Amino acid sequence: MHTLTANCAAIPALGFGTFRMPDADVLRMVPHVLKLGLRHIDTAQIYGNEAAVGDAIIASGITRSEVFLTTKVWVDNYRHDAFLHSVDESLSKLRTDCIDLLLLHWPNSGVPLAEQIGALNEVRRAGKARHIGVSNFTVGLMREAIRLSDAPLVTNQIEYHPYLDQKVVIEAARKAGLAVTAYYAMADGKVFQDETLKDIGARHGKTIAQVVLRWLVQQDGIVALTKTVSETRAAENLAIFDFELSAEDMAAIHALAKPTGRIVSPAGLAPSWDVAA
Numbered sequence: 001m002h003t004l005t006a007n008c009a010a011i012p013a014l015g016f017g018t019f020r021m022p023d024a025d026v027l028r029m030v031p032h033v034l035k036l037g038l039r040h041i042d043t044a045q046i047y048g049n050e051a052a053v054g055d056a057i058i059a060s061g062i063t064r065s066e067v068f069l070t071t072k073v074w075v076d077n078y079r080h081d082a083f084l085h086s087v088d089e090s091l092s093k094l095r096t097d098c099i100d101l102l103l104l105h106w107p108n109s110g111v112p113l114a115e116q117i118g119a120l121n122e123v124r125r126a127g128k129a130r131h132i133g134v135s136n137f138t139v140g141l142m143r144e145a146i147r148l149s150d151a152p153l154v155t156n157q158i159e160y161h162p163y164l165d166q167k168v169v170i171e172a173a174r175k176a177g178l179a180v181t182a183y184y185a186m187a188d189g190k191v192f193q194d195e196t197l198k199d200i201g202a203r204h205g206k207t208i209a210q211v212v213l214r215w216l217v218q219q220d221g222i223v224a225l226t227k228t229v230s231e232t233r234a235a236e237n238l239a240i241f242d243f244e245l246s247a248e249d250m251a252a253i254h255a256l257a258k259p260t261g262r263i264v265s266p267a268g269l270a271p272s273w274d275v276a277a
Helices: 021-038 049-060 081-096 113-125 139-148 169-174 187-193 195-204 208-217 232-237 247-254
Strands: 005-008 009-012 015-019 040-042 067-071 100-105 128-136 151-161 179-183 222-226
Touching: 009 151, 009 179, 015 021, 015 232, 021 040, 021 049, 021 232, 049 067, 049 081, 067 081, 067 151, 081 113, 081 169, 100 151, 113 128, 113 139, 139 169, 151 169, 151 232, 169 179, 187 208, 195 208, 195 232, 195 247, 208 222, 208 232, 208 247
Parallel strands: 015 040, 015 222, 040 067, 067 100, 100 128, 128 151, 151 179, 179 222
Antiparallel strands: 005 009
16 A cells, blocks of 8 residues: 655555444445455544444455554543543444544644643553644644644645645645645545546546546555445545656646535534635
């Protein structure tokens, strides 16, 4: 599996996301994708499936040290003591003593960012997380988190797909040495009706999903999360490292972005988003 390096962390460039995935599908699909060769699994406290993810990794027969495991602390757990307790619960559910990448899931102005970042660093110092980072952070929040953190942050996980221009955040992350982990790559299914993506896929003999995932990982410093409950599609989604999009292909996909492209912006969680110039 291809990896990229961000602030000394080696992160597999393609991950398997488990958002809104019931336990039965987690227990079926996670062992399957691991046996196919994928080595990056992404979950979160709020997904409610950490225990299933932990069981699935063990059931796969793949050694735990070979799997890059990400989880995220939910906003209700950002106070120091609750934070530490929630991480211990996550470790127990995931059946591991160390998470490879631990993220703050969303900004939460109700708890000082210094307290959140302090707890994140404390967990890392205790050996319960190898690497730390953030998710859904704007450029300003990301810079402040970096300033407050003793340990380097390695990623900002954000919504990113062909219809959403995220160059402002991506460029700031690159300058700071962070990767950007892209979720909602398929734009909640919207990509599958796109004629531009169909044409590019036809020229390369690839599916639209493969084109979109290739577009993501072909960009410097981008990790792509894929998600499916189909064994056949899982195998297809992993087969993106045997072709390359041309500069014209890449530009055509970037050109699909529009001001109304954002899909994930929950009230009470979403910050004031950065806007591309």
